[in-house]
Structure formats: structure tokens, C-alpha cells
Amino acid sequence: MTELLYQKDSYLKEFEAEITDVEDDIIILNKTAFAPTGGGLQCDTGKIITENDNEYNVVEVSSRGGKVKHKLSPVPEMIIKGTKAKGIIDWDKRYKQMRMHTAMHSISSILYQRYGATVTGGNITPERSRVDFDIDHLRQERIQEIESAMSEIIAGNHVITVSFLERVEALKDPDLIRTKVNLIPESVKILRIVDIKDVDRQADGGVHVNNTREIGTFIPLKTENRGKDKKRLYFTLEE
Numbered sequence: 001m002t003e004l005l006y007q008k009d010s011y012l013k014e015f016e017a018e019i020t021d022v023e024d025d026i027i028i029l030n031k032t033a034f035a036p037t038g039g040g041l042q043c044d045t046g047k048i049i050t051e052n053d054n055e056y057n058v059v060e061v062s063s064r065g066g067k068v069k070h071k072l073s074p075v076p077e078m079i080i081k082g083t084k085a086k087g088i089i090d091w092d093k094r095y096k097q098m099r100m101h102t103a104m105h106s107i108s109s110i111l112y113q114r115y116g117a118t119v120t121g122g123n124i125t126p127e128r129s130r131v132d133f134d135i136d137h138l139r140q141e142r143i144q145e146i147e148s149a150m151s152e153i154i155a156g157n158h159v160i161t162v163s164f165l166e167r168v169e170a171l172k173d174p175d176l177i178r179t180k181v182n183l184i185p186e187s188v189k190i191l192r193i194v195d196i197k198d199v200d201r202q203a204d205g206g207v208h209v210n211n212t213r214e215i216g217t218f219i220p221l222k223t224e225n226r227g228k229d230k231k232r233l234y235f236t237l238e239e
């Protein structure tokens with residue numbers, strides 16, 4: 001199992017770890033601050049510098065069976081298991097995705113509270129994101145309502161906290177029930193809970209900012225009707 005440093009501290013930009021496995025251009029570390037692709041977010045990119053000063057770009061990060069795989073470029077000629085390494089996250093990309101991700105949770109909460117709409121899909125990139133809702137329409141007046149509700153949340157300085165909760169406890173929490181905590185595989189006994197104070201609370205594995213003011217300015221870009229349960233909203237964020 002790789003220890004997921006980014007789940008405890010999303011602001012960790014550099015870290016030291018040990019390489020526990022190597023296969024061609026893939027390395028596995030005992031712990032990592034690189035978040036893998038998942039939960040609608042792109043993976044982190046960045047650099048790995050080994051103890052003998054070889055430097056590699058981390059071009060792709062994925063997770064399988066509790067192990068985080070870091071794909072390196074160029075392909076290492078030789079890395080020995082047990083080698084120490086330093087990881088450096090591409091912070092510009094990461095921070096944009098953290099802001100986008102917290103924005104996404106906030107928008108989802110607005111849509112649920114106001115219209116009873118649930119999220120049916122979504123995708124985050126550092127530059128532009130989209131989210132789909134099971135709702136009758138997303139016409140102009142509604143987008144304006146969402147935009148002003150987002151401004152309030154951002155200006156409201158809501159603190160985001162991360163905690164770890166036993167599954168049996170999580171199954172009793174009404175907010176977590178609403179966000180379908182029961183769909184998380186039963187093998188997961190401890191759940192990571194992300195709480196945006198007074199806005200949103202759900203089990204979530206991804207990176208977030210610490211305060212809603214860090215989101216910046218929410219800019220809706222366009223909407224698309226992609227079917228009955230799929231009204232799509234594209235948005236971006238400015239500083």
C-alpha cells in the first residue's frame with residue numbers, strides 16, 4: 001500500500017520517499033504526494049529526483065490495488081528498489097485543480113439545496129471543468145442564481161476540513177447518506193470525509209483548498225442539454 005500524503009495535506013509540494021518497486025518506466029513509492037487520476041480529476045505531474053541525482057518527469061500517475069504508479073520520462077536505465085527519492089509536484093496544475101474541485105462540490109450543493117438536483121457526471125481540468133445534473137433545465141436565470149450563490153459561498157470564507165471516519169459511523173450521517181456513501185465498496189472500512197463548513201459534506205478522496213475564498217471568481221461558460229438527466233454546465237475560475 002502506498003501512503004497517500006496528499007489526502008492528509010493537499011498543500012504538500014515536495015516530499016521524500018523510498019522506491020519500493022520498479023517496472024520499466026513505472027515506479028511505486030512507499031508514500032506519495034502525487035494524486036493519481038480519479039474522482040473526475042486529472043493526475044498530478046511533476047518531478048522525481050533519485051538519491052543519485054537522476055531527474056525524471058512524472059508524466060502519469062494512476063492507482064491500482066492500493067498502489068500508486070508513477071510513470072517516468074525519460075525511461076530510467078536502472079533504478080534499484082530501496083533507492084530514496086524526492087518528489088516535486090507541479091503546483092500550478094495541482095492548485096488549479098484543488099480550487100476547481102472545491103468549486104465543483106460547492107456548485108453541487110447549491111443545485112441540490114435549491115432544485116433538488118443531483119450530479120450525474122463531471123470532469124475537472126486545471127483550465128475548465130464541467131458538471132452534469134439531473135435537472136429539468138439550466139437556463140439563463142438559473143445560471144445567474146448559481147453564479148450569485150457561488151459568489152456568496154466564496155466570499156463566505158467557509159473552511160474545508162478533512163477527517164477520517166469508520167464506515168459504520170458514516171452510514172448513519174444524513175449528509176453522507178445523501179451523497180451515496182453506501183456505494184463505496186464494503187472493503188473500505190475507513191472513509192475520508194471532506195467537509196466544506198455549512199456547504200457540503202461527503203466521502204471523497206481528492207484534493208481541495210482549505211477555504212472557499214481560495215476558489216477565486218466563478219465564471220459560468222456555457223450550458224448544454226445532453227438528455228433528460230444530463231444538463232451540463234461548463235465553468236472556469238479566475239484569480
Ligand SMILES: [Zn+2]
Pocket residue numbers: 039101105204205206
Ligand atoms: Zn470530489
